[in-house]
Amino acid sequence: MWVLVAAFLLLATVVATVSFPLVAQSLETYDGRESEEDEYSERDALLEAMSELEQANETGKISEKDYKTQKLQLQKQYLKVVEGSSAK
Numbered sequence: 001m002w003v004l005v006a007a008f009l010l011l012a013t014v015v016a017t018v019s020f021p022l023v024a025q026s027l028e029t030y031d032g033r034e035s036e037e038d039e040y041s042e043r044d045a046l047l048e049a050m051s052e053l054e055q056a057n058e059t060g061k062i063s064e065k066d067y068k069t070q071k072l073q074l075q076k077q078y079l080k081v082v083e084g085s086s087a088k
Contacts, residue, residue: 043085046078 053074057067 022084026071043078046074046081050078 018056050071053062053067053070057064062070
């Protein structure tokens with residue numbers, strides 16, 4: 001019986017050790033500015049908005065439906081900006 005308990009405790013320790021960095025590590029937010037004097041480009045503003053939206057989703061501050069809708073809109077805007085800048 002004690003072997004079963006010891007095996008369970010060992011397994012729980014291994015799972016906790018492996019999963020802790022994955023759970024505890026938060027995503028870094030995108031900040032396109034190198035200094036306060038730099039102006040954001042539209043591309044940088046959209047990337048930051050997507051980062052903030054991702055954080056709101058992870059913390060439960062936004063519904064899944066709203067998250068998906070807003071993410072799709074931001075991605076479409078970003079693609080237009082990127083495609084427009086590459087055409088120049």
